[in-house]
Each structure stands twice: as C-alpha cells, then as structure tokens.
Amino acid sequence: MxxxxxxxxxxGCAANCKQRYAAFMANPNLSGGQKLAVHYFTVAMVLFMxxxxxxxxAGLQFIFPSFLYExxxxxxxxxxxxxxxVVWMLYGFLGSVYWFLEDESGVPIVGLKWGQLAFWVLTGAxxxxxxxxxxxxxxxxxxxxxxxxxEGREYIEAPRWADIGIVVVMLTxxxxxxxxxxxxxxxxxxxxxxxxxxxxxxxxxAGMFYVTNISVDQYWxxxxxxxxxxxxxxxxxxxxxxxxxxxxxxxxxKVVQTWLYIEVALMFGSGxxxxxxxxxxxxxxxxxxxxxxxxxxxEPIPLVAMVVHSIYDAGAxxxxxxxxxALAWIIAHAFxxxxxxxxxxxxxxxxxxxxYTHGTQWSASHGHLAFFGxxxxxxxxxxxLAAQQARGNVWMGGELANGWRWKxxxxxxxxxxxxxxxxxxxxxxxxxxxERAVEGSxxxxxxxxxxxxxxxxxxxWRMVFGLMTAVGGGLLLWDLLxxxxxxxxxxxxxxxxxxxx
Amino acid sequence: MTEQSPPRWAxxxxxxxxxxxxxxxxxxxxxxxxxxxxxxxxxxxxxxPAYSVINKxxxxxxxxxxxxxxxxxxxxxxxFGKTLSEAEAEKLVDHGKKTxxxxxxxxxxxxxxxxxYYAPDLTKAWLDQGxxxxxxxxxxxxxxxxxxxxxxxxxxxNRKMPNLDITPPEAEAIVAFLKWMSSIDTNGFPHNFIxxxxxxx
Numbered sequence: 037m038x039x040x041x042x043x044x045x046x047x048g049c050a051a052n053c054k055q056r057y058a059a060f061m062a063n064p065n066l067s068g069g070q071k072l073a074v075h076y077f078t079v080a081m082v083l084f085m086x087x088x089x090x091x092x093x094a095g096l097q098f099i100f101p102s103f104l105y106e107x108x109x110x111x112x113x114x115x116x117x118x119x120x121x122v123v124w125m126l127y128g129f130l131g132s133v134y135w136f137l138e139d140e141s142g143v144p145i146v147g148l149k150w151g152q153l154a155f156w157v158l159t160g161a162x163x164x165x166x167x168x169x170x171x172x173x174x175x176x177x178x179x180x181x182x183x184x185x186x187e188g189r190e191y192i193e194a195p196r197w198a199d200i201g202i203v204v205v206m207l208t209x210x211x212x213x214x215x216x217x218x219x220x221x222x223x224x225x226x227x228x229x230x231x232x233x234x235x236x237x238x239x240x241x242a243g244m245f246y247v248t249n250i251s252v253d254q255y256w257x258x259x260x261x262x263x264x265x266x267x268x269x270x271x272x273x274x275x276x277x278x279x280x281x282x283x284x285x286x287x288x289x290k291v292v293q294t295w296l297y298i299e300v301a302l303m304f305g306s307g308x309x310x311x312x313x314x315x316x317x318x319x320x321x322x323x324x325x326x327x328x329x330x331x332x333x334x335e336p337i338p339l340v341a342m343v344v345h346s347i348y349d350a351g352a353x354x355x356x357x358x359x360x361x362a363l364a365w366i367i368a369h370a371f372x373x374x375x376x377x378x379x380x381x382x383x384x385x386x387x388x389x390x391x392y393t394h395g396t397q398w399s400a401s402h403g404h405l406a407f408f409g410x411x412x413x414x415x416x417x418x419x420x421l422a423a424q425q426a427r428g429n430v431w432m433g434g435e436l437a438n439g440w441r442w443k444x445x446x447x448x449x450x451x452x453x454x455x456x457x458x459x460x461x462x463x464x465x466x467x468x469x470x471e472r473a474v475e476g477s478x479x480x481x482x483x484x485x486x487x488x489x490x491x492x493x494x495x496x497w498r499m500v501f502g503l504m505t506a507v508g509g510g511l512l513l514w515d516l517l518x519x520x521x522x523x524x525x526x527x528x529x530x531x532x533x534x535x536x537x
Numbered sequence: 538m539t540e541q542s543p544p545r546w547a548x549x550x551x552x553x554x555x556x557x558x559x560x561x562x563x564x565x566x567x568x569x570x571x572x573x574x575x576x577x578x579x580x581x582x583x584x585x586p587a588y589s590v591i592n593k594x595x596x597x598x599x600x601x602x603x604x605x606x607x608x609x610x611x612x613x614x615x616x617f618g619k620t621l622s623e624a625e626a627e628k629l630v631d632h633g634k635k636t637x638x639x640x641x642x643x644x645x646x647x648x649x650x651x652x653x654y655y656a657p658d659l660t661k662a663w664l665d666q667g668x669x670x671x672x673x674x675x676x677x678x679x680x681x682x683x684x685x686x687x688x689x690x691x692x693x694x695n696r697k698m699p700n701l702d703i704t705p706p707e708a709e710a711i712v713a714f715l716k717w718m719s720s721i722d723t724n725g726f727p728h729n730f731i732x733x734x735x736x737x738x
Contacts, residue, residue: 101695105697110645111641178639248580297549301559305559391725391726394726
C-alpha cells in the first residue's frame with residue numbers, strides 16, 4: 037500500500053470513530069450522567085484488559101525469570117498490573133455514581149460539563165503516566181524523578197504531578213455529586229455517599245509528600261491504602277450495592293438504607309482502627325498489636341452481614357429481577373467480598389500468624405480475591421446495567437440471545453480468580469514455613485522457598501488460572517459490546533410493592 | 538398486612554446515629570494514636586534511631602525478656618570509613634531513600650515487609666549472612682548495585698536484578714539507607730533471623 041492509501045484508511049477510520057461517537061452522544065436512552073458513566077466504564081474495561089495482560093507477563097516471569105529481562109522487568113509489569121487495577125476500579129466507581137446520580141437525586145447533574153472535562157483530563161493524564169512507566173521506567177535518585185516519572189511507593193506510584201491532577205478531578209467529581217444532591221433531593225444513600233467522598237478525597241492527601249523516615253512514610257502510606265480499600269471503598273460499594281438492589285430486585289428503600297447505616301457503622305467501626313494490622317512491623321509502637329489485632333478480627337463482620345442481606349433480598353424476591361447478568365455479578369460480589377476481603381484477610385491478620393505470613397504470597401493470595409470479589413464484580417454488574425439501558429432498556433432475563441457468553445465469562449472469571457487465589461495461598465503456606473519459620477527470613481531462606489518444587493508448582497497453577505481469567509475477561513468484553521443488540525423485548529418490570537408483599 | 542413501624546433498635550434513624558457516632562469515635566481515637574505514634578517513630582526517637590546510627594555497628598539479637606528479636610547498636614563502625622555528622626548522615630540516607638523510590642525497588646522487593654514478592658525483603662538486608670563477612674560487606678553491596686547482572690546472587694533461582702543505571706554515589710547512599718533501616722525496631726520482624734556476625738553467639 038502506498039502512503040496515500042494508508043492516509044485515506046486512517047482518515048476513514050477516524051471519521052468512522054467520530055460518527056460512532058456522535059451516534060452514542062445522541063442516544064435517547066441515556067441521560068447526560070449516564071453517557072458520562074459509559075465513558076468511565078469504557079476506559080475501565082480497557083484498563084481491566086491492561087491489568088490482565090501485565091498480570092500475565094509478571095506471572096510468567098516467576099516461571100521464566102529471563103522473559104523480557106531488561107526490557108519490561110518484573111517491577112514495571114507488576115506496577116502497571118496493580119496501578120491499572122486501582123485506576124480501573126476508581127473509573128468503575130466514578131462511572132457507577134454518575135450512572136445513578138440523576139435517578140437518585142431527581143435532577144440533571146449540576147456542572148455536567150465540568151465532569152466531562154475532568155474525564156478527558158484524567159484519561160489524558162492516565163495515558164501519559166502509563167507511557168512514562170513503560171518507556172522511561174526509572175530515574176535518578178532525585179526529586180525530579182518523583183515529580184515526573186515514578187514515586188516508587190507501591191500502589192501510589194503515580195508521579196506527583198499526576199497526584200495533584202487526581203485530586204482536582206476528584207474535587208470536580210465531588211462538586212458534581214454534592215451540588216446535584218443539594219439541588220435535587222437528599223436520600224440516605226446520598227448522604228452516606230457524599231460524606232464518604234469527602235473522606236476518599238481527603239485521605240489521598242496523606243500519600244502526597246516525601247519523607248526520609250521510612251517508618252513515617254509507611255505510616256501515612258497506609259492511610260491511603262488501607263483506609264481507602266478497607267473503609268471508604270467498602271462504604272462506596274455499599275452505596276452502589278444499595279442502589280442496585282432497589283433497581284434490580286425492587287427492594288424497599290427503607291430496608292436498604294437501614295442496612296446501609298448498619299454497614300457503615302460496622303465497616304468504619306472495624307475498618308478505621310483495623311488500620312492497626314498494618315502497623316505491626318514498620319517501627320510503630322506495640323499497642324498496635326492489640327488494637328490492630330482486635331479491630332481487624334472484627335472486620336469480616338460487616339461482610340457477613342452483607343451476604344445475609346443480599347441473599348435474603350434475592351430470596352425474598354424469588355430472584356425476580358430486571359437484569360440476569362447484573363444480578364449474577366451482584367451475587368458474586370456478596371460472596372467475593374466476604375470470602376476475599378473477610379475470610380482471606382482474617383486468615384493472616386493477627387500478629388500471632390502475621391509475623392510469619394507478612395510479605396509473602398499470602399498477601400498476594402488475599403489481594404487477588406479481595407480486589408476481585410469486593411470491587412471488580414460490582415463494577416462489572418454496573419457495566420451490564422449500562423449495556424442494558426444503552427440499548428433501550430431491553431430484556432436481559434432468560435432466553436437471551438447468546439446468553440451463554442455472559443455465563444461463560446462469569447464462570448471463567450470467577451473460577452480463574454479463585455484458582456489463582458488458592459494457588460497463591462499454597463505458595464504462601466510453603467513460603468511461610470520454609471523461608472520464615474525454618475530459615476528465619478534470610479536471603480538464602482527466601483530463595484530456598486522460592487526454588488522449592490511446591491512453590492514452583494503453585495506458580496504454574498497460578499499461571500493456568502491466570503490464563504483462564506484472561507480468557508474470561510476477553511469474553512466479558514466481547515459480550516458487553518454485543519449483549520442486547522437487536523433485542524426487541526422490553527426489560528422485566530420490577531414492582532417494589534408487588535414483590536415485597 | 539398492615540404496616541407496622543419497626544422497633545427502635547431496628548429503625549433507620551437509630552442506625553444512622555450509631556453510624557455517625559461509631560465513625561466519629563473511631564476516627565478521633567485514630568488521630569490521638571497517630572500523634573503518639575509519630576512522636577515514637579520520629580528519627581532519633583525510641584524506636585527509629587537517628588540517621589547517624591550509620592556510624593555504628595548495627596546488629597539484631599534475641600531479647601529474652603521481650604521474647605523477640607531487637608536491633609542492637611554497638612561500637613563505632615563508620616560506613617565507608619567516614620564518620621558523618623547528623624546532618625551529613627541524614628542527607629546520605631535521604632539520597633538513598635530517594636534512589637530506592639526512583640528505581641522502583643518496591644515493585645520487586647519488600648521493605649519492612651511491604652512491596653512485591655519477586656525479590657527478597659530488604660528490611661534487614663544490611664545484616665544478611667549472604668554478604669559473607671562484615672569486612673567485605675560494604676564493597677560487595679556497592680559492586681552488586683552498580684552491576685547486578687555480573688555480580689548476580691540468584692541462589693539458583695535465575696532471577697536476576699536488572700541494571701538500574703545506579704551511579705556510585707547513589708549506590709553508597711542506598712547502602713547507608715539499608716544500614717539505617719536495619720536499625721529500626723520492627724517488633725521482632727523478621728523472627729529467628731540470625732544477623733551477620735551473630736552466628737556463633
């Protein structure tokens with residue numbers, strides 16, 4: 037092909053994209069906020085795919101250490117893997133809130149234009165950050181590196197300039213949410229959500245400064261990581277879950293909101309001081325043993341409550357709902373959150389056992405199931421709600437065309453993540469025994485554990501299940517692009533009063 | 538079925554108030570504890586030694602009364618043969634920490650047990666028996682950091698640290714940072730770790 041032919045092809049492609057985007061923006065089935073939500077969901081899915089890809093690369097390096105050596109080293113792959121995860125989850129949350137904001141408040145979003153601008157700014161910034169991670173990777177030991185390349189602090193590696201951008205975007209989002217509720221009506225969900233977003237944005241500041249003292253560094257670093265993931269994010273998905281139960285199953289608002297308050301009390305009551313379970317070994321005083329151990333042992337309780345609550349709701353409504361894939365993922369969320377965050381977290385949370393399991397594959401095992409179970413699942417449920425509405429609020433119950441696809445994707449993703457979790461748990465047990473208990477955490481002990489056939493076997497199992505997860509992810513993407521297309525039947529009507537009595 | 542109002546303990550307002558009080562109470566307690574923790578973990582405090590500790594011999598021993606391992610500070614043992622003032626030591630350790638962050642060490646290694654699990658923990662790296670002898674340790678660490686591939690210590694795992702373009706001053710600063718970090722009281726983590734030079738005691 038000649039250069040001109042390429043040029044024409046590219047122009048055609050761009051024109052096609054433009055046209056499709058214009059058609060999407062003219063979609064009469066979606067409100068302004070819902071269109072913005074779909075923007076967020078789209079980037080979230082792209083980042084989810086990136087997370088899977090870089091997870092596979094990092095996993096492969098455990099088995100073949102020379103794979104991509106000095107091209108894309110483990111530290112780069114692992115950083116992109118975990119950062120893509122954090123960011124796609126945040127995109128999913130922002131999208132979910134934009135999705136129900138107008139419905140919940142009863143008015144159009146106040147300052148929607150700012151929200152749209154913030155989306156493009158954030159997405160542009162995320163793209164630049166990822167390109168710098170991949171192409172530049174590391175810098176010299178100066179402040180310039182921390183400002184422009186990488187802060188080198190797990191999970192919040194984003195360079196400082198991006199941190200400031202993220203705060204600005206979060207403030208815009210907060211303005212959209214608070215001003216919209218203020219103009220429309222305040223519900224219980226609205227109140228919890230708004231206060232939770234204040235905490236979410238505020239806590240991020242705790243990770244935005246440099247100190248020489250690594251104990252102090254880690255102390256505040258956990259304010260972002262733990263208090264986000266085990267407190268504000270949990271409450272945020274509590275709000276999202278509460279709204280979706282009303283919409284999907286027709287649960288009464290009074291019941292949902294009472295449960296939401298109970299969850300907030302239990303979640304913050306255990307999660308805020310549960311922070312102490314990260315303060316056992318970083319130089320902090322001994323009283324954190326008692327406080328951290330006690331409150332983190334309470335942390336699974338709200339998650340049990342959530343399971344009881346959702347199963348009761350689903351049963352009381354005889355599983356009658358308006359969107360089967362979304363309900364399936366809501367159920368996956370209830371169990372995944374309880375198992376991954378609750379059970380898997382509790383297994384090694386007490387100092388008595390954590391002394392041996394801290395910083396081993398136990399953490400990786402817990403992390404995989406907890407993030408997926410608590411957050412990926414509920415975001416995916418919302419992707420299905422969005423797909424349904426975007427196609428004209430069509431039928432998404434039984435006898436759906438190509439219904440095998442969403443089911444297969446759900447099975448592969450859930451089995452895949454569960455398989456990785458169990459494989460990593462086995463690796464974690466082995467590592468705790470050989471490296472920690474027997475060899476006392478010397479480097480020789482570390483490698484004795486890493487080289488052990490039991491460990492290597494577990495890593496191979498992790499890879500197999502990782503591939504299964506990736507196939508499930510691909511299938512999910514395909515299904516979301518196709519599901520409901522050409523469906524003529526309207527969605528099932530869920531009447532709250534009819535089903536409760 | 539007639540609608541009955543729920544008992545007080547099951548009402549929305551009761552749980553709303555409970556949620557607010559529990560959240561507020563926990564947060565206030567956390568803030569108070571954080572003030573105390575900050576006081577205790579500032580450098581030069583009871584748990585995190587001053588940066589000039591890099592002029593001393595640092596080790597790690599079992600404390601019978603506490604039933605756990607504790608860092609011990611011994612006689613003079615200046616790093617690279619230079620005794621540094623407090624300000625100089627802080628500057629060096631600071632450069633080391635910045636380099637550790639800029640080179641993204643934490644996405645392979647763990648520090649204080651946090652980070653990734655592809656490479657060993659660095660919490661007590663300064664004290665690891667893998668360096669063979671105290672006399673050659675400093676130079677071996679610098680050589681390793683400058684050319685990790687040629688000086689690879691993979692213990693049969695084939696996992697090699699990549700060349701991270703570390704300069705000689707950065708390498709010395711990292712060693713200083715690691716030595717200082719090994720002196721932090723981590724409440725006995727890692728357990729049962731026998732430090733270099735403590736094998737026969």
